[in-house]
Amino acid sequence: MTRRVDVLVVGAGPAGLAAAARLAVGGAGRVEVLDREQRAGGVPRHCAHGGYGTWLHPLTGPGYARLLVDAALRTGAVVRTGVSVLDWAGPPHGPLALATVGRDGPETIEARAVILATGARERPRAARLVPGTRPAGVCTTGELQQAVHLYGQRIGTRAVIVGAEGVSYSAADTVRAAGADVVAMVTESDRARTTRLRAQDARLRRRVPLLTGTAVVELLGHGRLSGVRVRHRDGRTAVLACDTVVFTGDFVPENELARSGGLTLAPETSRPGVFAAGGLLHPGQSAADAARAGARVAVTVQGFLNDPCRPAPEANLAAPSRPSANTPTP
Structure with a gap:
């Protein structure tokens, strides 16, 4: 089955949720967030210590995660958990589409814009x-x-x-x-x-x-x-x-999806309509910094949706459409 949305966000951590909330409230159309975990919120979900929120409104990690999820849902974004994104679907220069699998089986989702907010992991x-x-x-x-x-x-x-x-x-x-x-x-x-x-x-x-x-x-x-x-x-x-x-530490980006698409990573990647934010670009950054990065990239995505014919940055036009089998992991 193939469905169509306006913006598809891969990753329901701070960056992905903040981007989805900003886009949904800005009238970007149907904004959908996918995450392979059973609960949205990213790493803060299991950080029971404090240090989140603000000086006036301090929060624990789980409290901060709930705040981000609630904000995305209130704006009208759809957050789907237990859904894994397997790979890009269709030709490299065709419509943006991702092959996914979840509780209801496999599905292909097409989107006008895709935000990769897959985060990072410790070695x-x-x-x-x-x-x-x-x-x-x-x-x-x-x-x-x-x-x-x-x-x-x-x-x-x-x-x-x-x-x-x-x-x-x-x-x-x-x-x-x-x-x-x-x-x-x-x-x-x-x-x-x-x-x-x-x-x-x-x-x-x-x-x-x-x-x-x-x-x-x-x-x-x-x-x-x-x-x-x-x-x-x-x-x-x-x-x-x-x-x-x-x-602990020594973070590396969760960049498998970007690598399978042969993308040069930046807030605007080498494929028009595909964007990146959060720990994927800056492994190990704080949840607050990731959320701010998600909100910033949402502004860029909104501009792309309003002008979809805008070309990709010149520095990225020469990026290969698919990596070779021997491409090393960064």
Whole structure:
């Protein structure tokens, strides 16, 4: 079955929802948002800590996600969850169309404009080339937060956090919320990559050791993680006993859909009518920055809808329509 909409947004995170709300309220016609998750809101859904909203109206991550979803729905945008976008449908230079599959089966959706707001993800252990065994207890921040805050699952009792960014400290908060202890935070950097106040609070009040100039070089244990081997910059090694390790930060864009279409990524991509916003362009950016980027790209999309014959930027006209099978992942 083929349906037609005016604007199709792929990704119901802060960028996609903010763009949909701005377009719907601006009279862009039928605006539809698709997300493969069962609930809309993106990463903030499982960030139970504060730091969202404003100084006058502080929110937790789930509260911020609900605010964005409600705003999109109030403006008349349609938000559909549990729908996966498989690939582009039709010829590269034909009408914009995406092949999807959801609860009701496969469907092709044509649109006058498409916004890619697929976000970013943290590199898992395998992509970081950390050797060792393959025990249970190895995860990223997103996997940890979903397990604890969305599904109420138990984790281990002693965790090592790999990284010292803001997201790393959020992971440490989640570990403590699950009733486990943080053995140490390990980073190859010379210092914590977060605010001084947050770093001092973790070190002095929470008593979480920060090992700088240190890398995790091996995972140990069979069945369940029993420890991690670390190497300091001077060559010394040590083993930290733990049953959980959380790899944090090091975000990469969820760019598979863009790659399959051979798109050069920018707010206006190399294919006229296709736009991008949020973590897809700036992996690791805050939810508030992603939402602002979504609102900005909505203005550009509105201009395109009012003038669909406008050519793509000259710098992008030479982009290939399809990638070769050997195109590497950025």
